[in-house]
Amino acid sequence: MFNANYQKRREALRSKMAHGLIIFPGNNEAPCNYPDNTYKFRQDSSFLYFFGINQPGMTGVIDIDSGEDYLFGDDVTMDDIIWMGPQPSVKDMAASVHVGHSAPTGELKKFIAEARRQNRPIHYLPPYRHDTMLCLEELLDIRVAELKKHVSLELIKAVVVLRSVKEPCEIEEIERACDIGYEMHTTAMRLCKPGVKEQYIAGVIDGIAASYGSMNSFATILSQNGETLHNHNHGNILEAGKLMLTDAGAETVNNYCSDFTRTVPVGGRFTSRQKDIYNIVVACHDHAIDFARPGQTWKEVHINVCKVLAQGLKDLGLMKGNVDEAVAAGAHALFMPHGLGHMMGLDVHDMEGLGQIYVGYDDETRPSDQFGLASLRMGRRLQEGFVITDEPGCYFIPALIDKWRAEKMFTEFLNYDVIETFKDFGGIRLEDDVLITADGSRFLGQKHIPLTVDEVESIMNE
Numbered sequence: 001m002f003n004a005n006y007q008k009r010r011e012a013l014r015s016k017m018a019h020g021l022i023i024f025p026g027n028n029e030a031p032c033n034y035p036d037n038t039y040k041f042r043q044d045s046s047f048l049y050f051f052g053i054n055q056p057g058m059t060g061v062i063d064i065d066s067g068e069d070y071l072f073g074d075d076v077t078m079d080d081i082i083w084m085g086p087q088p089s090v091k092d093m094a095a096s097v098h099v100g101h102s103a104p105t106g107e108l109k110k111f112i113a114e115a116r117r118q119n120r121p122i123h124y125l126p127p128y129r130h131d132t133m134l135c136l137e138e139l140l141d142i143r144v145a146e147l148k149k150h151v152s153l154e155l156i157k158a159v160v161v162l163r164s165v166k167e168p169c170e171i172e173e174i175e176r177a178c179d180i181g182y183e184m185h186t187t188a189m190r191l192c193k194p195g196v197k198e199q200y201i202a203g204v205i206d207g208i209a210a211s212y213g214s215m216n217s218f219a220t221i222l223s224q225n226g227e228t229l230h231n232h233n234h235g236n237i238l239e240a241g242k243l244m245l246t247d248a249g250a251e252t253v254n255n256y257c258s259d260f261t262r263t264v265p266v267g268g269r270f271t272s273r274q275k276d277i278y279n280i281v282v283a284c285h286d287h288a289i290d291f292a293r294p295g296q297t298w299k300e301v302h303i304n305v306c307k308v309l310a311q312g313l314k315d316l317g318l319m320k321g322n323v324d325e326a327v328a329a330g331a332h333a334l335f336m337p338h339g340l341g342h343m344m345g346l347d348v349h350d351m352e353g354l355g356q357i358y359v360g361y362d363d364e365t366r367p368s369d370q371f372g373l374a375s376l377r378m379g380r381r382l383q384e385g386f387v388i389t390d391e392p393g394c395y396f397i398p399a400l401i402d403k404w405r406a407e408k409m410f411t412e413f414l415n416y417d418v419i420e421t422f423k424d425f426g427g428i429r430l431e432d433d434v435l436i437t438a439d440g441s442r443f444l445g446q447k448h449i450p451l452t453v454d455e456v457e458s459i460m461n462e
């Protein structure tokens with residue numbers, strides 16, 4: 001799709017690396033219950049970023065020293081053509097993305113063996129699929145259990161620098177994914193009525209992604225038990241008075257993602273107690289977008305949002321004491337035990353497979369081990385072109401409330417008697433996708449999914 005860009009990206013990567021070869025194993029088909037019955041194919045995101053070929057069974061190699069690029073893969077046989085139809089040759093695929101050399105997969109082993117004989121450094125990213133691990137084991141003669149130790153930190157860091165700043169063509173693709181996300185979420189809002197089964201709505205919105213030839217960017221979370229952060233159980237029948245939390249997004253045919261969350265009242269009208277909590281989460285969500293700009297760390301934005309949450313809960317009588325001290329101590333994490341957001345791009349949690357410590361943190365901004373803050377996937381200083389999610393939440397998790405209460409956790413900041421009365425509340429999360437611009441930030445997507453109480457009630461009662 002962005003064919004001329006791949007060569008530029010490979011050159012940019014080469015310029016950041018000292019010596020040797022870089023291997024990018026593409027993904028293979030993944031069997032579901034027998035070899036020919038496969039899950040929908042998903043290419044590796046870094047392979048897509050540098051080689052752009054959305055076919056299984058390919059390996060890209062970048063020679064840092066000679067400046068040459070290689071694509072290894074096998075042309076289809078007549079049997080394949082009979083079952084799958086005609087497919088482009090490996091040579092044509094290589095040429096389409098300006099890769100100068102192509103060869104059958106069988107040549108890859110010899111090529112890498114020769115580089116190893118010359119003691120050339122061979123760089124690879126952390127593998128996450130077991131068949132890829134077996135392939136690397138065979139190529140590099142490193143046991144699967146040892147592969148992690150030998151991944152190239154130099155390569156991880158170079159890839160993170162490049163993939164973190166989105167090019168205009170990538171932002172356009174993410175906006176397309178957001179537009180599909182808009183349709184998914186507004187449809188879920190319209191269908192959210194007492195008596196409807198969660199799995200029906202989840203199925204309809206997953207079908208919307210499929211109808212664009214795309215797919216979900218992750219398994220849809222849709223539940224009236226939104227206090228379970230990643231609830232993939234869609235077995236409930238919606239009940240009046242509950243809140244339905246939907247966290248879902250699309251991945252375009254070119255594999256760029258969206259990730260949105262909305263929480264709406266089953267039946268279309270918030271109760272006054274729901275409105276009170278909901279409006280605090282809206283304030284958190286809005287605060288993040290006001291605060292996010294180049295130069296600001298996302299960790300500071302997260303902490304400021306937590307203060308908005310704690311202040312709102314204090315005003316309602318659920319928290320008490322000094323808000324800054326409560327947040328510094330981590331008391332608010334009873335209600336928001338996750339981070340404010342993450343990078344997003346070709347992966348919904350962009351580059352998470354490369355190691356969160358390298359994607360979300362750096363020498364200046366270090367991760368925390370405090371409960372809640374430890375789950376912040378992205379903390380470092382923002383740059384123009386970053387795409388991140390803004391996803392505050394407020395949850396009442398009965399088991400966590402019971403545990404903290406029994407352990408007398410943060411009794412100076414938490415009013416357990418009041419909190420106890422919210423144990424049947426559920427949870428609220430609101431999530432939008434945000435581009436960091438030259439002087440601030442903006443939401444991605446042509447249309448903003450209804451967010452405020454009035455906007456949500458209005459679409460649900462049309």
Ligand code: GLY
Binds near residue numbers: 342431
């Ligand atoms: N879909 C999980 C998340 O919002 O990060």
Ligand code: MN
Binds near residue numbers: 247248259260261
């Ligand atoms: Mn999400």
Ligand code: MN
Binds near residue numbers: 341389391
């Ligand atoms: Mn998210």
